[in-house]
Amino acid sequence: MEIGQARLNNPFLNKGTAFTMAERQTYGLIGLLPPRVKTIEEQAAEIYALYQTKDSQIEKRHLLMEVFNTNRTLFFYLMEMHINEFMPIVYDPVIAEAIEQYNERYLKPQDAVYLNVDHPELIETSLKNGANGRDIRLIVVSDAQGILGIGDWGVNGVDISVGKLMVYTAAAGIDPAQVLPISIDAGTDNEQLLNDPNYLGQRHHRISGSTYFDFIDQFVTSVEKLFPNSLLHFEDFGRGTAAKILDQYQDRILTFNDDIQGTGIIVLAGVLGALKIAKQDLVDQKFLSFGAGTAGTGIAKMLYQELLRQGLTPDEAKKHFYLVDKQGLLFDDTEGLTDKQKAFTRQRSEFDNDADLTDLKTIVQTVQPTVLIGTSTVHNAFTEDVIKAMAQHCERPIIFPISNPTKKIEADPVDLIKWTQGRALVAAGIPVDDFDYQGVSYRFGQANNALIYPGVGVGALAVQAEKIDDEMLAAAAHALSNLVDSTESGAPVLPPVSQLRQFSKVVATAVAQSAIDQGIAAPQYHDASQAVADFVWEAKY
Structure with missing residues (x-):
């Protein structure tokens, strides 16, 4: 048992001024703290008031990291209270500045x-x-x-x-x-x-x-x-x-790669949510991925596997994908292809030899995609001309500029609504404020992996799964998309970050249930909901 200063310096055990007098006696803390005993609610209010005095986002993050470094329970109590406000500060996009x-x-x-x-x-x-x-x-x-x-x-x-x-x-x-x-x-x-x-x-x-x-x-x-x-x-x-x-x-x-699998799941969930709003089917979509690196190919694979689950053959499913990278549209004879890109290349014989398939607008006009996904980190790559070219051939264009931070996003989501006269279904990789346009309040889903990977990980851990497989990932995507409200005008294609705690539990339960159903969970687990509930930690003293 750690006592005295050692306990105060241990962020997993420290309560600061919330140690009761009995605890101070037990842990050798008499005389080491001011006499007043505060509740966690009082501590949180005090920290939040100080947080509000900070002028810049990086300084706000610095304060929160001081709390994190000294008292984990208080930090996560604060996070749960202010999750919508704190997420961009402690993680994306402010984390990019912290790294730099x-x-x-x-x-x-x-x-x-x-x-x-x-x-x-x-x-x-x-x-x-x-x-x-x-x-x-x-x-x-x-x-x-x-x-x-x-x-x-x-x-x-x-x-x-x-x-x-x-x-x-x-x-x-x-x-x-x-x-x-x-x-x-x-x-x-x-x-x-x-x-x-x-x-x-x-x-x-x-x-x-x-x-x-x-x-x-x-x-x-x-x-x-x-x-x-x-x-x-x-x-x-x-x-x-x-x-x-x-x-x-x-x-x-038991392993997981967020950039490959997490990004793929969140985009699949977002596309399914958008199609729920548009009342369309996945098998009728054409997918154009602008950016064919780790994230772009992971997204293509996740969507491809979902098409297979919906009954298409591998050859039929592959025809729905067009990958664009620095070289332009990727063909089977393009130099420098990665193994993951090779699975989704096209043949030059499919296209007119005169078409400039290195230019995004021309590619969009030629391919006529219904879903445009950006993982390129090329700021403003989705120009007005590109988007209007897409909208000419598509009633409800699904457009996900998910590169982050803000300085890398392919288009401002507000512009996407304007350029398509409100027809676009949009998710972004950054938080975006609601936007009122022609009498409708548009709310933007955040295609942030944070919406999905915590539930996937906790679901797998809660039932001691042997591995995380494609069926578990699909279960996570469907669980998230099922939370989308398709009845309200301007509804987001993904649930809001403010509900992160609630829907992470839904995702975790779906993942745990998939592992149980497949027989890759530990044999003692039969009730996914109970397993997840038993595993979850709460931020309280």
Whole structure:
């Protein structure tokens, strides 16, 4: 039992001024705190009042991180009270600024583990030190090579791992004492960091090839040994590594890649929600993905698998997809294709040789998509001309500019409504205020993975699933889309972040039930709702 200053310095046990007099006696805290005993409600009100005095979003985040670093229970109590307001501050989009300023603002490691590819012999020791005897059930690990919207940020990307775990707890209720954020420092190709005297990571270019993948394998093996009941969540790995790692381990351990699977689920859920509003069928849609990296190909795969579940053959389903990347529309003879892109390429014989299929407007005019998804990080790529070209051939265009942060989004959702005279069904990767247009209040769904991955992870953990498979992911997407209100004009295609806690439970239950139905849950679990309820932690003293 930790007593005295050790207890006050342990964020998992600290209550600050809320320690009762009896607790102060028991834990050796007499004389170490002001005499007044406050309730968690009083503490939260005090912190929130201070939060409101901060002028900038980054300063607001800095204050909340101070609370996080000292008192996890109070932090998550605040998060639950103000989740709609705090989500953009503690995670996306403000986290991008925090990552870029990580070296200058570094104060504490936030209970993260920093692994160095140059020293694989230290993996197990590092993990033991980070866990410090805790029962770790959830790990988020990133090598920060491909942070959506800002790219390679080396060891600074540890904030992504910390932030993802915050959302897991705030949204779905995993015990914050059972999580472990991890940074894998494989070097960085970001010259700004390499030339920054304050940079806290390894000052060399990224390690790749067998040395890198051998390190990943040693890491996974150590996690299996030390934390056999944990979920290993991979986050923001690069285009050349993310899919390979997922393919290697997804049938071996309980693992999840948010950029590939999470983005795919949230877009599938959003498309299903939009089709519910439009009263259309998935099998009648044409999908154009602008941006065919890890996220873009993951989205295509998720939509493709749903078409198969709805009865199409593989050849029929593939015909619904058009992937556009830096080279333009991707063909089977395009140079530099990744394995994941090759599954969705087109043949040049399908098109007029005179068409310029490197220009987005021309591609849209030629393909006539009904669903346009942006993961390109090319700001304002969805121009008025592009959108109007799409709307000419589509009654209810479904348009998801989901790149973030704001400076990377493909189009302003408000403009999409204007350019289509209110016909577009829109979700964005950033929070967007309601917009009144021609007598209708349009609410924009946020295609933020935070709406889906916490429920997926907690659902799998609650029934000790052997793995997270495609059926569980589909169950999550359908559970989320079923919450969309299709009867109200201007309704969002995804439920609002303000209801995150409630619908994360719905998603978790659907995922747990899918695992039970498939026989890949632990045999003692039969009631998914009860299993999820028993697993969830609450922020209270």
